Amino acid sequence: MINNKYTIFYKTESQLVKQFCEEFEYELYSKPTLSQNWGFGKDIVYPDIYFHSGIVKESDIQLLIKSKIIIVNSNTIKHDIVEKSNGSITNDKIHVIYPTHNIDKFKKKEYKKAFFNRYHVDKKTKLVYFTGKNYEKTGLVQFLKFIKELTAANFKAVISGTPEQLKIVVPLLKELELSDKVILAQGDIFRAADIFVLPTSNKLFASNILKAMASKSVVFAPSSNHAFEIMDNFSIMDSSDDMTTVHKINMLLENTEELKKIQKENCKKVKEYTQSKQFKKLKLALDI
Template sequence: MSKKTVYFKSTNLLIEEIKKQNNIEILKEPNSLIKLFKKQTFPDIYFHSGILDEKAMKYIKNSKITISNSFSVKNLIIQKSKLSSEKIEVIYPSINIDYKNIDELKEKYIEKFDFFPTTKLIFFTAKNFKTSGIKEFLEICSSITYPDFRVIIAGSKQQIANLNFSLTKYSKLKDKLILLEDYKNIDELFLISDIFILPTQNKTFATNILKAMFCECVVFLPINNDAKEIIDVYASMERVNDPSTAFKIDAVLYDDRELNKIKIENKEKAMECILENNLNKFNQILSQI
């Protein structure tokens, strides 16, 4: 059987796994000299990411199938390219987390960070604190009335250093903050946390939302982000500084039954996006070309 060709602008977990398959050939971007004297070849499958610019549109229109990471992006592609829906497939970002026993893991962190077994943990992490809403996150946490919670913030040394300059404005959180620089075991922080809030300004699918859901966190995310497609209405924020978010968080923190119900539902949704399942989805698409 002949190999199928794949092209992508930026790699991810799924693409790295696909590259290992014997039936796949990765198409390389031709250099300018080749472009001048040779007709450009296009892949069977194009993984779209980033801006829908002229180059992206060329690949979308000339590939047999384009894969996007959300239905929002798919709809935008269809709108701009006028292609049929069948030519655009959606595979959400992949999760590949070593799932550990949460209760055992939490015991380790109770001793490490000195909080009670009943303490609820609210988590924030991002590559870019500012655009991911660190200011809004801290304001939301400052408005929570539930007494027994701690706030974990993990980022680069520089991000945490910059954050320290602005923390005087959030005196209510003074004794609740756990700041972690260049922390190695980020996945463990997702696993021990109860709530993950990401008041991001970015539209691109926030993969940390999927991670948090897989790790049984209740999540909160603005509706401007493409990851809104996988969360329920309760978890949606109308805007990054939505005043209702703190009330919603209080509601689930005061109701253990509802908190655990949402956690289980989120895990079930996120399970659909584990790497193995996404690889199966890709190979199913591949088999139909």
């Protein structure tokens, strides 16, 4: 599909959309006027490319049908579009391109050392990490329930966030008697963490999962979140309150060799989702 100028539509400007707009001539799709709908004035120009993001709504379907190519960031969204269109949109019209995350070289040992020094933690301690923009939806309480049940002795849980977010956590730690087990930190500590746990109720692809994998962390998240599609089966939780996760975390805390193996595998996997590789996939999907 080689055009001099592409008509595109998107609700959220992802990195993929941003690069497309920088490299190609385009115009944004405009909702038809009343006169156009009645057949007067300029012909309606529908999108060549619909970059879909978010939950698929019934109100999205007609424009999706009329668009030439649809780009989504998960197979789950792809199947949802096909189902809600009652077959009017076929699989070959929809292309899945996962969110991007670039890999920067870093030495995990240095980040861990800096964290241990700052918070006066023994250097052999494993770090089990949680963070999120909305603690309620991303599963703070469930994370603390997991931590409460862990029996391994060589770990500290870490929760990071803004000062306002962390104020909410303090009384919860006291209530659950976890104050000695949990460190509260401002700013993210992905590169120091060993295990990232995100028992989220959100369905849309959680970008922090990519970030954690790129930071050489083991990641646990529920199958209800679309990011499960890029995770290994061992780390996929049946639900946000899947208590078998506790056993798995305990096992990794006590088995450094297995922990490091999964960490390396995750980091290697994320290299498939760099900006340059995902943009090449986009150009291939668009045949340009």
